[in-house]
Amino acid sequence: MAPSIHPAIDNSIKKGDASFKGGKLYCHCSSAKVEVTVSSNVAHNHACGCSKCWKPEGALFSVVGVVPVDAIKVTANGNKLKVIDSSAAIQRHACKECGVHLFGRIENDHPFKGLDFIHTELSDSKGWQEPQFAAFVSSVIEQGFLPSEINGVREKLKKEGLETYDVLSPGLMDLIATHTGQKNGKLPAKL
Ligand SMILES: N[C@@H](CCC(=O)N[C@@H](CS)C(=O)NCC(=O)O)C(=O)O
Ligand SMILES: [Zn+2]
């Protein structure tokens, strides 16, 4: 049987609604759920195969995108949140009980500072931007996926309309490189 890439991708991707303005995210606890209210659609939504992003049970990939920090408010049971790894670039705030990541925040000097990473599948609302590409595909091998089967995964992602990359998409990698070039003085601060 083909492995599950992610429930939002396995049986074709549903397009989002460009005028969608956000919704609530909930953790997976059966009661006293952590609730996060998001007042924005997500951008750069993508499948991520890395080992750090939260994935639903049985899925090879996470689906994760960004919203402005100001668009995120913890609106219930925030006392259940903890930061998984405070030394990581993305500080993932997860529910201590069910393990779901509610949002990932960048606190240090980083090109994506000011953006929070979220998983829109934690919301019941419809209209979130659909995944746009697949990142960190080869990283699933580090987590035990057989290298001999990775081409099938790449083909399935492409069949569902997602270009595959082993880091982020070229556009995002260019943004990161621009930030680095400006920090090390090789590029002018204003472009
Ligand atoms: N191959 C590594 C890649 C990890 C990685 O670099 N993840 C990316 C995509 S989420 C990242 O930006 N990580 C920053 C962080 O996790 O703080 C893994 O699977 O653990
Ligand atoms: Zn929970």
Ligand SMILES: [Zn+2]
């Ligand atoms: Zn990731």
